[in-house]
Amino acid sequence: MAAKTGLGCTLIFTTTSAWTPQYLSISGPQIGIDFLETSHLGTTGGFKTFVRNDLVDGGEYTAEFFWDAAGGYPPFTVISETITVTNNDTGAATEAFTGSISGFDGPTRTVGSLQMATLTIKVLGAITFTA
Amino acid sequence: MIEQSIRDLLRVSVTVRNRVDGHVFAGNIPHGVQGECVLLQDITSENFAGLAGEIGKAAAIVQVTCYAERSHEAFSLAEVVRNRISGYRGSAGAIDPVIIDSCLPIGGGGSGQETAVDSSDRWLHSYTRDYEVFFETSVPTLT
Numbered sequence: 001m002a003a004k005t006g007l008g009c010t011l012i013f014t015t016t017s018a019w020t021p022q023y024l025s026i027s028g029p030q031i032g033i034d035f036l037e038t039s040h041l042g043t044t045g046g047f048k049t050f051v052r053n054d055l056v057d058g059g060e061y062t063a064e065f066f067w068d069a070a071g072g073y074p075p076f077t078v079i080s081e082t083i084t085v086t087n088n089d090t091g092a093a094t095e096a097f098t099g100s101i102s103g104f105d106g107p108t109r110t111v112g113s114l115q116m117a118t119l120t121i122k123v124l125g126a127i128t129f130t131a
Numbered sequence: 132m133i134e135q136s137i138r139d140l141l142r143v144s145v146t147v148r149n150r151v152d153g154h155v156f157a158g159n160i161p162h163g164v165q166g167e168c169v170l171l172q173d174i175t176s177e178n179f180a181g182l183a184g185e186i187g188k189a190a191a192i193v194q195v196t197c198y199a200e201r202s203h204e205a206f207s208l209a210e211v212v213r214n215r216i217s218g219y220r221g222s223a224g225a226i227d228p229v230i231i232d233s234c235l236p237i238g239g240g241g242s243g244q245e246t247a248v249d250s251s252d253r254w255l256h257s258y259t260r261d262y263e264v265f266f267e268t269s270v271p272t273l274t
Contacts, residue, residue: 009182022181066179066186111235112263114179114188 008088011063015082016075021065024116026085028061029095029127058097058123061085067107067115074119076101083121097127132157133191133264134171136224137216137234141169143225144215150208160198167199167208174261178268187270192237196259202242205258209240216262232265 011026013019034053043049061083075081083099086092103120134157141147141155147169154168176191195216197208219234240260 006182007180007184022183022186024181026182066181066188111233112237114265 004088006088010084010086011061012084012086013075013078013081014084016078019072019075021068021071021074021117023063023065025064026061027063028059028085028121029097029123030059030061031127032057032059058125058127060102060123061099061121063119063121064116065119067117074101074104076104080124091131094130095127096130098124100124132173133176133189133229133266134158134173134193136229136231136266137193137195137262137264138171139225140219140223141171141212141215146211147215150211167197167204169208169212170196170198172196185268185270187268188232188265189268190263190265193262193264194259195262196257198257200256202256202258205242205256206240209258209260213260230267232267234262234264237261237263 006025009023009026011023033056035050036053037048037050039048078100080098080100083097085095087094099121101119102122103118105118107115107117109115138155138157142153147155151167151169154164154166155171156164156168157171160168160170172194174192174194176189179186179188179190195209195212197205197212199205199208213236216234217236219231221231222228223231238261240258242256242258
């Protein structure tokens with residue numbers, strides 16, 4: 001397993017494919033798995049006990065991008081669409097899922113620095129990992 | 132080279148021309164130049180990149196030094212330059228023009244004094260001010 005930088009990674013909206021910002025970073029997924037406590041008054045050993053919940057929360061992706069008003073705004077009015085994150089490894093491994101924008105932090109407009117904005121995408125179901 | 136583009140921006144200004152008669156130089160001052168003059172130098176620059184590579188934007192610190200025989204003249208010349216380029220947004224450069232997004236002074240200015248070597252040395256005073264310039268660049272095609 002070789003370490004790599006993020007250069008070459010992409011995030012594509014299948015439906016609103018015309019919106020293609022210049023991403024600075026793509027973070028995710030942030031998968032969450034709940035555990036249910038099964039400890040009771042008769043539990044021995046001094047430790048709590050748990051069982052894993054049945055379902056996995058696909059979590060969120062977060063992307064930071066250079067803001068250009070001429071490029072339009074993120075598709076936050078779209079209920080859901082297929083979104084694909086492609087990694088920069090030799091096989092271009094992908095993470096495909098149905099998602100919806102859950103947050104958009106617009107740019108801080110100031111002198112002396114490029115404008116940046118942040119997007120948060122909620123994963124609405126399973127993520128298909130393809131190596 | 133951004134300092135050449137800003138040089139050209141200054142040279143086409145009537146106000147600047149009336150003051151220094153085209154004596155605006157990038158990199159170095161040619162031997163034998165007489166009278167007031169302006170020297171621009173690219174101190175540092177940065178090409179911005181995202182996950183897809185360079186984004187066609189760069190930033191540079193351009194140092195502008197104004198020379199004159201008296202300190203107040205060097206300062207007033209620096210003010211003429213500031214009036215021309217501070218806040219400028221648009222095309223600059225006679226050959227291969229670039230699009231400037233932002234050109235603003237950073238920090239305060241500073242004056243310097245050079246000691247005359249002999250009677251032929253005219254440059255006794257200078258005033259320097261740095262400008263941070265954001266501008267568009269070409270995106271590499273890897274060819």
